[in-house]
Amino acid sequence: MxxxxxxxxxxxxxxxxxxxxxxxxxxxxxxxxxxxxxxxxxxxxxxxxxxxxxxxxxxxxxxxxxxxxxxxxxxxxxxxxxxxxxxxxxxxxxxxxxxxxxxxxxxxxxxxxxxxxxxxxxxxxxxxxxxxxxxxxxxxxxxxxxxxxxxxxxxxxxxxxxxxxxxxxxxxxxxxxxxxxxxxxxxxxxxxxxxxxxxxxxxxxxxxxxxxxxxxxxxxxxxxxxxxxxxxxxxxxxxxxxxxxxxxxxxxxxxxxxxxxxxxxxxxxxxDGEGATKFLTINIHNAKNFADAKKVGMSIANSPLVKTAFFGQDPNWGRVLCAAGYSGADMVPEKTVVKFGNITVYADGTGAAFDKKALQKVMAEHDIVIDIDLNIGSTDATVWSCDLSYEYVKINGEYHT
The missing domain is CATH 3.60.70.12 (L-amino peptidase D-ALA esterase/amidase)
Known part of the structure; x- marks a missing residue:
């Protein structure tokens, strides 16, 4: 261990x-x-x-x-x-x-x-x-x-x-x-x-x-x-x-x-990402292959809009879905399910009904799990990332000086 x-x-x-x-x-x-x-x-x-x-x-x-x-x-x-x-x-x-x-x-x-x-x-x-x-x-x-x-x-x-x-x-x-x-x-x-x-x-x-x-x-x-x-x-x-x-x-x-x-x-x-306030675990489920699963996970992890949403504790699932869509991987929006901390926020091609207070609690946590089920294959992958905060800009704006 x-x-x-x-x-x-x-x-x-x-x-x-x-x-x-x-x-x-x-x-x-x-x-x-x-x-x-x-x-x-x-x-x-x-x-x-x-x-x-x-x-x-x-x-x-x-x-x-x-x-x-x-x-x-x-x-x-x-x-x-x-x-x-x-x-x-x-x-x-x-x-x-x-x-x-x-x-x-x-x-x-x-x-x-x-x-x-x-x-x-x-x-x-x-x-x-x-x-x-x-x-x-x-x-x-x-x-x-x-x-x-x-x-x-x-x-x-x-x-x-x-x-x-x-x-x-x-x-x-x-x-x-x-x-x-x-x-x-x-x-x-x-x-x-x-x-x-x-x-x-x-x-x-x-x-x-x-x-x-x-x-x-x-x-x-x-x-x-x-x-x-x-x-x-x-x-x-x-x-x-x-x-x-x-x-x-x-x-x-x-x-x-x-x-x-x-x-x-x-x-x-x-x-320990620079200025990070959130640790994001992004699980991709049921992709056609590992390459596609990684593309989706990395696209979400690298999106400044996704990262800033999580910094602001904003459950903006649209940004997550958007990043998955432009990743270059095969996906079908109507088959895709998005969850934040086991709470379904998107399914069947549209936003899902959810308990807002329960989701607010998830978004306030330091460790947040995002699950994306593509439902078009049988391959999974996990990407780890963090949010993008004001402190990240400050650290890197002053790095050389």
């Missing part, structure tokens, strides 16, 4: 972490994180699909392609995106500096950044951060690392779970950041996952790639795709289970645990 746990990325055997102040953020808050495995680890990763990708994305893709890694370094406050050759050189130098400090090779180091686009890394501060973090590495350092990667997040995001594979207790832990520029296809989001499972790198990558599609790729805060997104998993094998090398029962157990953790983390990211 997945639980909120400050142990995060140090929950699994053989991992240490640290989070320190390197002086990158103007606020003076922690801004540099380091996660290290005691031994070589299989590595898997997924990255932003934005063609304007940040320098650390390119560096980390190469590491994932190599199949193994031992460390993750991440800074917050500077995205190192749109910084040309200097940005690439700085990302590679960050890996080299960390490798030298840890006694490993640069191609064993995942590099991540988040923050303002178009600003080069302050490499003197990065060097200081690496040295300070390396000295602070601790088996209980995950909370500090989680705190060091956040930007506009209102809280740290840290989860753990454990399972039994081959008679051995296997641990999985994660930390993440993300609150804005969320969707499509992950977010301004960094998520680092560690596990002591003994699993083949190919199977690890297959699992992560499939899981991302129904977890981090099913959330939306504002419909903007970041330049820096990445989800990375390190698996060092220290649980001692028989190595997972095929799609057997052991793989299914691991896959299901990782999927649950990623879905829970995705929900935490969506719920």
């Amino acid at each position: 997945v639980k909120e746990d400050k142990a995060g990325v140090t929950y699994a055997k053989g991992f240490k972490a640290a989070g320190v102040k390197a002086g990158i953020k103007k606020s003076g808050n922690p801004d540099f994180a380091l996660i290290v495995s005691d031994t070589d680890a299989a590595v898997a990763g997924t990255f932003t699909q934005n063609k304007v990708a940040a320098a650390p994305v390119y560096v980390s893709k190469k590491v994932v392609k190599s199949g193994s890694a031992k460390a993750i370094v991440a800074n917050s406050g500077c995205a190192n995106a749109c910084t040309g050759q200097q940005g690439m050189d700085d990302a590679e130098k960050t890996a080299a500096l960390a490798a030298a400090q840890l006694g490993i090779t640069a191609d064993d180091v995942i590099v991540a950044s988040t923050g303002v686009i178009g600003v080069t890394l302050p490499m003197d501060k990065i060097a200081t951060g690496i040295k300070t973090a390396a000295a602070a590495l601790d088996e209980n350092g995950s909370k500090d690392a989680a705190n060091a990667i956040i930007t506009t997040d209102t809280y740290i995001k840290s989860l753990t779970t454990d399972i039994i594979i081959d008679g051995k207790e296997v641990h999985i832990g994660a930390i993440a950041k993300g609150a804005g520029m969320i969707q499509p296809n992950m977010a301004t989001m960094l998520c680092f996952i560690t596990t002591d499972a003994n699993i083949d790198q190919v199977r690890l990558q297959l699992a992560l790639s499939a899981i991302i599609e129904k977890s981090f790729n099913m959330i939306s805060v504002d419909g903007d795709m970041s330049t820096n997104d990445m989800v990375v998993v390190l698996a060092n094998g220290q649980a001692g289970n028989r190595k997972i090398v095929k799609d057997d029962e052991d793989f299914k157990i691991f896959y299901n645990a990782l999927a649950e953790l990623c879905c829970k983390m995705a929900q935490k990211v969506a719920a």
Whole structure:
């Protein structure tokens, strides 16, 4: 069972972490994180699909392609995106500096950044951060690392779970950041996952790639795709289970645990949307296929009119139905049923009669469930989102300054 746990990325055997102040953020808050495995680890990763990708994305893709890694370094406050050759050189130098400090090779180091686009890394501060973090590495350092990667997040995001594979207790832990520029296809989001499972790198990558599609790729805060997104998993094998090398029962157990953790983390990211006052769960039922179900869910989640209606506690089902209609998915209005918190607000091609006081109570809640039954197929999907508030505009209007 997945639980909120400050142990995060140090929950699994053989991992240490640290989070320190390197002086990158103007606020003076922690801004540099380091996660290290005691031994070589299989590595898997997924990255932003934005063609304007940040320098650390390119560096980390190469590491994932190599199949193994031992460390993750991440800074917050500077995205190192749109910084040309200097940005690439700085990302590679960050890996080299960390490798030298840890006694490993640069191609064993995942590099991540988040923050303002178009600003080069302050490499003197990065060097200081690496040295300070390396000295602070601790088996209980995950909370500090989680705190060091956040930007506009209102809280740290840290989860753990454990399972039994081959008679051995296997641990999985994660930390993440993300609150804005969320969707499509992950977010301004960094998520680092560690596990002591003994699993083949190919199977690890297959699992992560499939899981991302129904977890981090099913959330939306504002419909903007970041330049820096990445989800990375390190698996060092220290649980001692028989190595997972095929799609057997052991793989299914691991896959299901990782999927649950990623879905829970995705929900935490969506719920912490910049300025959010509502957490919206949008369930699409009985679509023709998953692609159509996702189109409808994301269309509703990304509609500014839908999002502002929920911020204003206005049960404007017309906006929801409208967004479903222009999503590009197959739908028949007369067959579609819309519910807010189990109260039917639209059916049979028109608005439904409902208890206004009961619906007002639903709209006043922080967590609201929207159900859209298309009634034309048998495939379901769930999208997680939030409302759009005055505070979102304020946060993003002042972000660069």
